[in-house]
Amino acid sequence: MIVETQFTLVPSLTLDVGETLKDVTVAYQTYGSLNSDRTNAILIEHAFTGDAHAAGIDHEGKPGWWANMIGPGKAFDTDRYFVICSNVLGGCRGTTGPSSINPATGQPYGLRFPGITISDMVRLQKALIDFLGIPKLLAVAGGSMGGMQVLEWAVAYPEAVEACLPIATTARHSAQQIAFNETGRQAIMADPDFHAGDYYDKTPPARGLSVARMVGHITYMSDESMREKFGRRLRDKQNFGYDFEVDFEVESYLRYRGSQFVGRFDANSYLYITKAMDYFDLSAGFPSLAASLERARSRFLVISFTSDWLYPSYQSQEMVNALRGRNHDVTYCELSSNYGHDAFLVDVGEQTEIVRGFLARCVREFRPLEVLR
C-alpha cells in the first residue's frame, strides 16, 4: 500500500520550559481504518531518528521503519487496528523543529528553538489524537525513545490509553546513555560548518553529524552481531592500506551509514532530541519510580532484549518491578536476540507473537472511558 504523510496544525503548544510555540505542524500517517466506536486506534511512537513513515510504502518506494510489525496480518494488524504514527516535536521530517521557519521572524529557528522534552512531544501527540477524534487509544507502542513516549503517555493521560507497550527502553536515561548522546552532540558542535546552528543557507555540519551517527550505530548493534556481520573482513582489498582510508568492512559500513544519515537528518534536531532523551526521568519530582507510575491505568507489555546493551534489560526490569509494586497489570518478557538494541526493529519474530496475543486480550478486556471514570 502507498501511504501519504498528512499534516495538521496545532495553533499553540505550551512547553515544559515555559515557552509557547505557535502554529505547530504535525506530520503523521495512518494505516487501516477507525472502527465505528473508535476503540481500535493504536499510536506508534518512533525512535530517535525515525519519522511518521512507520508502515506501507511511500512514493519513493521506501518501506516504513516498522513495516515488519505494522500491516495486514502483522503484529499491529491493520485489518483490525487503526494505526497512527507521527513525527516527534523537534524532528525534521515534517513536524515543527529547529529547521522550521519561526513564524515570528521568517527565519529557521536554529538554536533559538526552545528546549523540548519527551512530555512536550507527547502533549503534541495528544493534540493530534484529539484532532482525530479518538477518546481512548487501544494502545501506545514504541521502542527506544518511542518507549519513553509510551511511558509518558501512561502517566500524562492515564485514562486515554488502554495498553502501553514500552519496548527496549528505560524510565530514565542513565549516565552511559547521556554520555553517548553528548559525544554525538560534541561531534556536531565541533564541526566548523556548525555555525552555532545557523547553517541552513550554508554547508551543513555533515562531518560532525556523520560521526555522531557512527557512534550511534555502534550502540545499536552488539559485539556478536558486529562480529557476525563484519568480523575483521577487509573492504575490496587483500592487504591493509596503511593510509587511513577504509580497510575494514565495519569502517565502510559506518562511513556509509554516517554519510547516508546526513541527507535525511538535521544536526540541530539531533541536538534537541538527544537532550530531550537525556532529560527524561519519569520519577523526577516523585519519591520513587513506583510513585511516579501510581497514576497509570493502562495494562503494560514491557519487552527487552538479551543483547541490548544500550537499553539493558535491568532498566526494563526496574520499571516492571515499580509497576508490580503498585499492583499494575504488567507483562514482561526478555526476548533472546543477538541484534543488540536494533532487535526491536529487525528481529521481530517472537516480538510479533507476544504483541499479537497481548493486543487481542486488550481488545477483549477494553475498558471504555466511562468505566474508568
Added chain:
Amino acid sequence: MKVTEVLGRTDYRLISELIPNGAKVLDLGCGDGALLEWLKTHKQVEARGVELKRELVQRAIARGVTVYQGNLEESLKDYPDNAFDYVILSQTLQETLQPLLVLKEMLRIGKHAIVAFPNFGHWRVRLSHLFSGRAPKTHLFPFDWYDSPNVHFLTVIDFEELIRKQGWHVERRYFAAGHWAGSMAPNLFAEIAVYLFRPAP
C-alpha cells in the same frame, strides 16, 4: 468440562475448585499460563503469573495471560501487601531455595495461599529407597539426584508440622494419587497434597 480434561494435572483440578469467581490470583511458576487462562475464562479471575523460562513466558503472553518473566523467589518482594486473594504455588515448593521465606511472602501478598506439592512420603518413594538403596526415583520424582530441580524434599507430615509451628490456619486439604482422592493415611498414599491456608487470625 473439568480442568483436568484440559490439563491432565490433578492439582490443577483441585486448585480450580478452591478459587471463587472474580478472585485476584497470582500463580507462581505459572508455566505457559494454561491454569490462569482457564481460571480467567471460567472463573473470571484477575490473573497474574510469574515464570522464569522464556519460551513458557512467551506462550503465556501469546494466550493473553499477564505474566512476569523472572525468578519466583526474587519477584515476591515487589508485590504490595494483600495484593491478591489467592497466591498459588503448584508443584514448585520443592524447587525453591528458601521454602519458608516463599510461604511467608505468599501469605504477605495474598489473603490465602494454595500450595500443591509432591509427597515424598508416598509408599512408592519409600519402597524405591528401601529396596534400591539409592536416591528414590518414581514417576513423581523421575530425576537422577544430579539433575533434579528438586532441592527440598518434604512429606505431608513435614508440611503439617510447619503449618502448626507457624500458626497458620488450614482451610482445606486435598490428597490425591492418580484418580484417587481421599484422606486415609495421606502421608503413605497421597502423591499430591494440596493445601489452602491463610495466616494466623
